[in-house]
Amino acid sequence: MTDTTSDAGSYLDFGCPRCGHAARDEYETLDPMSPTNWRCDRCARMFNVLLFECATCATETVFVAMIAAEQPPPVDLLCPSCHRGVLDHEEVADSF
Numbered sequence: 001m002t003d004t005t006s007d008a009g010s011y012l013d014f015g016c017p018r019c020g021h022a023a024r025d026e027y028e029t030l031d032p033m034s035p036t037n038w039r040c041d042r043c044a045r046m047f048n049v050l051l052f053e054c055a056t057c058a059t060e061t062v063f064v065a066m067i068a069a070e071q072p073p074p075v076d077l078l079c080p081s082c083h084r085g086v087l088d089h090e091e092v093a094d095s096f
Contacts (some may be wrong), residue, residue: 050073
């Protein structure tokens with residue numbers, strides 16, 4: 001699994017977990033906390049992308065996996081910027 005942090009105002013960049021080809025969400029098509037299938041432009045194979053925004057510092061991070069079932073549960077996600085859980089306490093209680 002690969003994660004890539006994005007700076008505010010920039011595109012979300014991530015790589016295909018199969019061939020490593022760089023991909024970019026230029027049109028902001030990814031919905032936060034919703035696993036999305038993405039097709040690689042190089043190898044044409046599908047992979048899964050999960051975007052989350054940290055509830056504490058608002059950093060956006062992308063996780064990629066071969067399939068959605070390999071994505072980590074939202075309660076386990078840690079922000080690479082502030083190292084806190086990406087969900088606030090209310091969201092964690094609702095996820096159980």
